[in-house]
Amino acid sequence: MKERAALIDRTSRNDFVTYGMVIAAFVIVQILSSMGVLTNQLQGLLVPLCVYAIMAVSLNLVVGILGELSIGHAGFMCVGAFVSALFSNQVGGGMPSLLRFIIAILLGGIFAGIFGFLIGVPVLRLNGDYLAIVTLAFGEIIKNIINAVYIGIDGRGLHASLTSANKLVDAGTGVILINGPQGITGTPRDSSFLIGILLLLVSLVIALNLTHSRDGRAIMSIRDNHIAAESVGINITKYKLTAFTLSAVIAGFAGALYAHNLATLTATSARFGYNMSIMFLVFVVLGGIGNFRGGIIAAVLLTLIPELLRFLSNYRMLIYAIILIVMMLISWNPASRAFMEKHRLGGHLFKKKNTAGKEGE
Amino acid sequence: MVTFIENLINGLSMGSIYAIIAIGYTMVYGIAKMLNFAHGDIIMVGSYAAFIMISTLGVPVPLGILGSVIICLCLGIMIEKIAYKPLRNAGSPLAVLITAIGVSYFLQNGAMLVFGSNTKSFTSVIPASIQTMQIGPFQIKGIAVVSILTSLILVGILQTFIGRTRPGQAMLACSQDRAAASLMGISVNNTITLTFAIGSAMAAIAGVLMCSYSPALTPTTGAMPGIKAFTAAVFGGIGSIPGAMVGGLVLGIIEQLSKYYISQQVSDAIVFGVLIIILLVKPTGLFGKVIQEKV
Amino acid sequence: MALLEVNHLAIQFGGLRAVDDFDLTIEKGELYGLIGPNGAGKTTVFNLLTGEYKPNEGIIKLDGENITGKSPIEINKAGIARTFQNIRLFKQLTVLDNVKVGLHNHYRYSTAASILRLPSYYRVEKEMNEKAYELLKVFHLDRDADTTLASNLPYGAQRKLEIARAMATGPKLLLLDEPAAGMNPNETQELMDTISLIRKDFGMTILLIEHDMKLVSGICEKLTVLNFGRILTQGITKDVLADPEVIKAYLGDD
Numbered sequence: 007m008k009e010r011a012a013l014i015d016r017t018s019r020n021d022f023v024t025y026g027m028v029i030a031a032f033v034i035v036q037i038l039s040s041m042g043v044l045t046n047q048l049q050g051l052l053v054p055l056c057v058y059a060i061m062a063v064s065l066n067l068v069v070g071i072l073g074e075l076s077i078g079h080a081g082f083m084c085v086g087a088f089v090s091a092l093f094s095n096q097v098g099g100g101m102p103s104l105l106r107f108i109i110a111i112l113l114g115g116i117f118a119g120i121f122g123f124l125i126g127v128p129v130l131r132l133n134g135d136y137l138a139i140v141t142l143a144f145g146e147i148i149k150n151i152i153n154a155v156y157i158g159i160d161g162r163g164l165h166a167s168l169t170s171a172n173k174l175v176d177a178g179t180g181v182i183l184i185n186g187p188q189g190i191t192g193t194p195r196d197s198s199f200l201i202g203i204l205l206l207l208v209s210l211v212i213a214l215n216l217t218h219s220r221d222g223r224a225i226m227s228i229r230d231n232h233i234a235a236e237s238v239g240i241n242i243t244k245y246k247l248t249a250f251t252l253s254a255v256i257a258g259f260a261g262a263l264y265a266h267n268l269a270t271l272t273a274t275s276a277r278f279g280y281n282m283s284i285m286f287l288v289f290v291v292l293g294g295i296g297n298f299r300g301g302i303i304a305a306v307l308l309t310l311i312p313e314l315l316r317f318l319s320n321y322r323m324l325i326y327a328i329i330l331i332v333m334m335l336i337s338w339n340p341a342s343r344a345f346m347e348k349h350r351l352g353g354h355l356f357k358k359k360n361t362a363g364k365e366g367e
Numbered sequence: 368m369v370t371f372i373e374n375l376i377n378g379l380s381m382g383s384i385y386a387i388i389a390i391g392y393t394m395v396y397g398i399a400k401m402l403n404f405a406h407g408d409i410i411m412v413g414s415y416a417a418f419i420m421i422s423t424l425g426v427p428v429p430l431g432i433l434g435s436v437i438i439c440l441c442l443g444i445m446i447e448k449i450a451y452k453p454l455r456n457a458g459s460p461l462a463v464l465i466t467a468i469g470v471s472y473f474l475q476n477g478a479m480l481v482f483g484s485n486t487k488s489f490t491s492v493i494p495a496s497i498q499t500m501q502i503g504p505f506q507i508k509g510i511a512v513v514s515i516l517t518s519l520i521l522v523g524i525l526q527t528f529i530g531r532t533r534p535g536q537a538m539l540a541c542s543q544d545r546a547a548a549s550l551m552g553i554s555v556n557n558t559i560t561l562t563f564a565i566g567s568a569m570a571a572i573a574g575v576l577m578c579s580y581s582p583a584l585t586p587t588t589g590a591m592p593g594i595k596a597f598t599a600a601v602f603g604g605i606g607s608i609p610g611a612m613v614g615g616l617v618l619g620i621i622e623q624l625s626k627y628y629i630s631q632q633v634s635d636a637i638v639f640g641v642l643i644i645i646l647l648v649k650p651t652g653l654f655g656k657v658i659q660e661k662v
Numbered sequence: 663m664a665l666l667e668v669n670h671l672a673i674q675f676g677g678l679r680a681v682d683d684f685d686l687t688i689e690k691g692e693l694y695g696l697i698g699p700n701g702a703g704k705t706t707v708f709n710l711l712t713g714e715y716k717p718n719e720g721i722i723k724l725d726g727e728n729i730t731g732k733s734p735i736e737i738n739k740a741g742i743a744r745t746f747q748n749i750r751l752f753k754q755l756t757v758l759d760n761v762k763v764g765l766h767n768h769y770r771y772s773t774a775a776s777i778l779r780l781p782s783y784y785r786v787e788k789e790m791n792e793k794a795y796e797l798l799k800v801f802h803l804d805r806d807a808d809t810t811l812a813s814n815l816p817y818g819a820q821r822k823l824e825i826a827r828a829m830a831t832g833p834k835l836l837l838l839d840e841p842a843a844g845m846n847p848n849e850t851q852e853l854m855d856t857i858s859l860i861r862k863d864f865g866m867t868i869l870l871i872e873h874d875m876k877l878v879s880g881i882c883e884k885l886t887v888l889n890f891g892r893i894l895t896q897g898i899t900k901d902v903l904a905d906p907e908v909i910k911a912y913l914g915d916d
Binding site for chain 1: 396402404450453454456457458459461462463464465466468469470472473476477479480590594597598601605630632633635636639640642643646647650651652
């Protein structure tokens with residue numbers, strides 16, 4: 007009996023270290039902030055840091071736990087951002103701002119989840135690099151269409167166009183909701199560091215509790231050996247979809263947080279393009295595939311490094327690229343890994359917890 | 368009808384540039400089993416190299432192109448040796464994928480430092496006399512003809528190289544079974560290096576053609592064509608050279624037609640949409656082999 | 663009524679009939695051996711029985727229920743579990759979790775209950791742990807089962823864990839694909855003891871593919887000999903092994 011109680015305790019203990027780390031980071035930032043040490047630039051980074059950390063959690067669910075590669079997660083974030091911003095803009099002052107924001111986040115998550123499910127049904131039977139390219143394609147399509155669409159509302163209902171906002175709605179009563187490449191303006195700035203941290207904790211609870219459950223074991227069994235999983239009666243499609251949809255929901259949360267931190271929300275490549283999806287993937291791989299804590303640390307470090315390198319002015323992004331390559335070489339090269347293990351170097355950041363499924367057997 | 372055929376030819380011409388890039392992607396994938404995300408940025412480096420030599424230094428066009436090819440070839444080999452080779456046995460294909468992304472950042476930001484972020488206007492390598500040609504009722508750009516011919520010649524050379532020469536056969540062997548190839552005495556390392564060299568040289572040619580087609584040159588010029596060529600390679604069945612060729616051409620045509628007849632803004636969405644439909648119908652692409660997992 | 667009834671089973675790959683006109687009847691509680699030279703189609707028979715391959719012809723009935731052409735998942739739920747020739751464990755999961763994946767369809771709580779850690783989560787997880795440890799004890803794999811990754815087990819233990827995982831799905835019929843492959847004599851002996859044990863304790867019906875003739879003659883009651891995808895002979899072990907045809911085809915010239 008003792009060992010069984012210990013099992014639940016052990017995984018929970020490890021999870022609580024992760025939650026504790028997030029809370030400690032929050033407290034430290036609050037203290038630094040009250041001491042006036044944080045520059046405006048860093049203050050401005052706090053919410054984006056939470057967004058990226060949440061995206062790292064979201065993508066880790068697909069890459070680390072399900073063992074499939076997705077390069078389209080910025081697309082789900084984009085859906086969450088636009089749905090939540092539309093909602094907040096429509097409600098405006100008609101609701102207390104906190105309640106409005108909570109509903110906006112939930113809506114962002116739900117709609118992103120619906121997209122994840124709808125995309126997942128056809129594509130999850132592809133695997134490996136084919137799945138990766140299809141998710142990339144979906145991410146680009148979502149971004150591209152939102153960037154091109156004009157949506158307006160008036161007494162006669164919703165209207166959409168792909169060409170222009172002209173005459174889309176009745177003059178007087180009509181409002182343009184999404185103004186093509188100009189996107190959505192005037193979203194209330196509801197996001198704060200506190201809400202960002204809380205949302206990160208919620209995302210972590212979803213991801214970690216799922217991982218340590220019956221569903222999570224089924225998902226990981228598919229990652230480790232899908233033929234064996236089928237042979238013990240695991241419904242592959244169902245559990246792939248569960249992981250993919252929940253991951254999209256979490257990405258939608260991140261999108262909502264992101265949207266309510268911006269005066270103007272546009273679906274540009276810099277915000278929701280494949281480059282962003284790739285950046286999230288970098289967080290996950292560098293943090294240790296399947297290691298949620300490591301992914302969050304990597305997200306924070308890789309977002310802060312360019313800021314900390316500001317004194318290098320023009321050279322900073324170049325140095326950043328070099329740091330990324332060197333970190334990958336050190337943490338993944340078989341020889342250097344053996345060296346680190348022998349000398350007990352490298353913390354959690356460099357520890358590879360799980361490998362994503364692709365290696366052939 | 369005349370506009371349709373002109374559009375078709377423009378699509379074919381952009382498509383043949385995609386095809387040249389896609390072949391580089393597909394060869395590297397087939398042999399090194401990695402997605403070289405930096406491939407698109409090698410196109411950019413090739414374009415800048417040609418631009419500097421031809422427009423700034425006044426080197427004759429053929430020499431400028433040759434120089435650009437040599438620079439990219441060396442760059443490709445260096446990248447492979449420094450950034451990819453140490454991770455070849457890392458156990459996860461994701462590790463080397465992320466490193467490739469790092470290399471892509473490096474090349475883009477390096478170009479930003481050296482050449483600045485403002486757009487350079489590339490002078491077409493096509494002589495002014497054949498910039499546009501009137502063939503019957505059709506007005507055709509010289510670059511369109513040159514691109515299509517170049518891609519056909521390159522594919523011909525490559526197919527002969529792979530089918531008829533020892534290094535080419537070694538490449539084929541490595542793409543099928545690396546371990547078995549090395550047991551047969553083939554140097555896998557050299558073969559992979561050779562593949563990167565060829566792929567990068569082709570990227571340089573693609574860069575010159577692309578910038579002659581649309582002259583705006585910036586440090587991120589290669590990124591989107593790189594991604595599109597990658598989708599073209601997947602579309603044709605990744606690892607297959609004829610597949611990459613067909614994939615590139617089809618992608619170019621779809622893109623051009625949807626730009627002209629549907630909407631400039633959503634043409635990318637349409638291109639990617641077609642890719643998704645093809646993959647859902649044929650999960651390993653047009654020419655991809657289905658590998659049945661042995662139980 | 664027999665537990666497993668297979669009639670006229672056949673499958674064709676391209677022009678090759680890998681298995682042809684295959685009949686098999688296994689009574690409840692029997693330990694049945696499927697033997698034959700390499701490439702005779704033994705594993706193909708397993709893949710047909712478990713739904714990995716769909717047969718071109720023939721009928722498979724388990725406990726009277728027609729399971730021909732069903733998916734591996736449905737067939738597992740109907741009551742056939744298997745192990746694999748090349749071990750297929752969930753390598754990054756613990757020994758305990760491997761067995762708990764096997765228990766998956768017998769214990770239920772909702773996704774919401776797992777995310778919100780509702781009481782049903784704790785209750786069912788506890789039940790699953792108890793059941794899993796009960797099984798692991800039979801195979802002497804219970805020590806540190808919750809901290810040891812399956813990939814870190816020694817080879818013989820990995821084979822046993824695969825059997826334990828298959829047993830966890832609560833099968834009526836257990837298919838073992840070369841359970842003794844790659845084992846040393848001690849490990850093989852231990853495996854034979856384990857197989858006898860699960861027959862005794864669980865009343866399990868077992869069909870096994872094996873090359874180790876000592877194991878086959880030692881524990882199997884009946885044998886079917888396959889050669890070139892066709893049945894050479896079948897019957898009581900002693901008779902089959904004495905059949906000159908079998909000696910010629912299978913034991914060859916040594």
